Amino acid sequence: xxxxxxxxxxxxxxxxxxxxxxxxxxxxxxxxxxxxxxxxxxxxxxxxxxxxxxxxxxxxxxxxxxxxxxxxxxxxxxxxxxxxxxxxxxxxxxxxxxxxxxxxxxxxxxxxxxxxxxxxxxxx
Amino acid sequence: xxxxxxxxxxxxxxxxxxxxxxxxxxxxxxxxxxxxxxxxxxxxxxxxxxxxxxxxxxxxxxxxxxxxxxxxxxxxxxxxxxxxxxxxxxxxxxxxxxxxxxxxxxxxxxxxxxxxxxxxxxxxxxxxxxxxxxxxxxxxxxxxxxxxxxxxxxxxxxxxxxxxxxxxxxxxxxxxxxxxxxxxxxxxxxxxxxxxxxxxxxxxxxxxxxxxxxxxxxxxxxxxxxxxxxxxxxxxxxxxxxxxxxxxxxxxxxxxxxxxxxxxxxxxxxxxxxxxxxxxxxxxxxxxxxxxxxxxxxxxxxxxxxxxxxxxxxxxxxxxxxxxxxxxxxxxxxxx
Numbered sequence: 314x315x316x317x318x319x320x321x322x323x324x325x326x327x328x329x330x331x332x333x334x335x336x337x338x339x340x341x342x343x344x345x346x347x348x349x350x351x352x353x354x355x356x357x358x359x360x361x362x363x364x365x366x367x368x369x370x371x372x373x374x375x376x377x378x379x380x381x382x383x384x385x386x387x388x389x390x391x392x393x394x395x396x397x398x399x400x401x402x403x404x405x406x407x408x409x410x411x412x413x414x415x416x417x418x419x420x421x422x423x424x425x426x427x428x429x430x431x432x433x434x435x436x437x
Numbered sequence: 438x439x440x441x442x443x444x445x446x447x448x449x450x451x452x453x454x455x456x457x458x459x460x461x462x463x464x465x466x467x468x469x470x471x472x473x474x475x476x477x478x479x480x481x482x483x484x485x486x487x488x489x490x491x492x493x494x495x496x497x498x499x500x501x502x503x504x505x506x507x508x509x510x511x512x513x514x515x516x517x518x519x520x521x522x523x524x525x526x527x528x529x530x531x532x533x534x535x536x537x538x539x540x541x542x543x544x545x546x547x548x549x550x551x552x553x554x555x556x557x558x559x560x561x562x563x564x565x566x567x568x569x570x571x572x573x574x575x576x577x578x579x580x581x582x583x584x585x586x587x588x589x590x591x592x593x594x595x596x597x598x599x600x601x602x603x604x605x606x607x608x609x610x611x612x613x614x615x616x617x618x619x620x621x622x623x624x625x626x627x628x629x630x631x632x633x634x635x636x637x638x639x640x641x642x643x644x645x646x647x648x649x650x651x652x653x654x655x656x657x658x659x660x661x662x663x664x665x666x667x668x669x670x671x672x673x674x675x676x677x678x679x680x681x682x683x684x685x686x687x688x689x690x691x692x693x694x695x696x697x698x699x700x701x702x703x704x705x706x707x708x709x710x711x712x713x714x715x716x717x718x719x720x721x722x723x724x725x726x727x728x729x730x731x732x733x734x735x736x737x738x739x740x741x742x743x744x745x746x747x748x749x750x751x752x753x754x755x756x757x758x759x760x761x762x763x764x765x766x767x768x769x770x771x772x773x
Contacts (some may be wrong), residue, residue: 336525344522
């Protein structure tokens with residue numbers, strides 16, 4: 314015997330959530346009914362297990378905020394710096410001039426595009 | 438009011454519901470433990486039941502009925518248990534999306550409900566269980582879990598949507614509901630017969646198996662519970678019944694993900710019908726083949742570091758699934 318029910322997606326979502334809660338409830342009832350009366354909560358470890366360290370390390374478990382800056386500089390910033398240094402400082406003046414004028418040209422192009430864009434859509 | 442409510446309750450609680458899923462999860466745990474142990478020249482579970490097959494059940498009963506709960510001052514045991522029950526509930530009911538269930542609840546686009554139940558509720562339950570019992574090692578475990586999760590889950594459901602998309606577009610006339618898991622389960626296997634679709638299907642299958650390894654937190658992706666390194670990671674504070682429920686949720690998660698892969702990619706009992714002996718046997722063979730594959734990967738690798746794990750996920754999961762998705766989109770554009 315097979316039953317196939319095709320429903321609206323939003324109704325199905327509610328139905329699945331309700332079914333999930335129903336199964337969870339059944340597990341809870343089974344667990345509460347069948348759990349042993351002889352076991353309980355152990356009292357020997359009321360403190361957090363921190364591998365034998367002093368509890369004060371819990372206050373700085375996430376580490377200082379500055380680490381985020383230095384992690385970025387070490388992982389990304391340094392390689393970026395080397396990349397640009399090698400690109401510009403080849404020892405030839407023409408490379409430096411080409412690099413600088415290339416960027417300047419890019420900025421001029423960007424400015425021109427923005428001006429044309431703003432003029433074209435000013436009245437819209 | 439839903440029709441045949443007794444069949445729905447049977448499906449939720451017996452087959453393929455709670456009892457079946459629980460048994461399948463425990464069997465899956467036993468198989469992985471035994472197979473990996475034999476590959477590593479160890480005995481594996483041996484004492485309880487034939488070939489030690491009842492060892493996971495014995496472990497579960499021991500943790501539930503003999504071991505006591507350790508409660509430290511910051512932990513909330515009730516909250517942890519509530520999320521464990523909800524996570525197991527989500528895993529159990531998700532099987533009603535597949536033709537394995539006698540009571541099938543389906544809808545157009547119910548692929549999203551698969552994501553909701555299996556890719557959101559289960560990891561969310563694990564995270565909340567762990568956060569209910571806070572600890573520095575737990576925090577590290579959870580941060581690692583989340584780092585893996587944000588990479589592996591999108592790859593997983595992108596890989597799963599490829600057969601869903603293709604079966605809807607190519608066999609849409611036969612489908613009861615578009616973009617549904619049941620449509621992909623019935624017609625997904627036919628996609629392998631089309632030479633143009635073999636490549637995207639194979640790439641998606643590779644990606645989904647890689648992400649399964651990460652979801653299951655097996656080597657080389659056992660980073661969130663890295664033993665000896667961060668004690669037990671997100672599971673450091675679990676003990677007694679909560680550890681039992683955590684293990685159970687973990688086993689059931691692997692089992693149902695494998696069942697979904699067997700159905701969506703390999704056609705379930707195809708070429709035989711469901712209610713036949715050959716169909717059941719072929720279903721078992723396909724399930725065991727995938728289980729053996731993930732066990733071999735588990736036994737063959739050591740643990741990656743977190744960045745190695747993420748890079749490997751992107752390389753062996755993200756890149757194949759990206760290519761598969763582009764190919765699928767192009768194919769559907771050519772032949773809508």
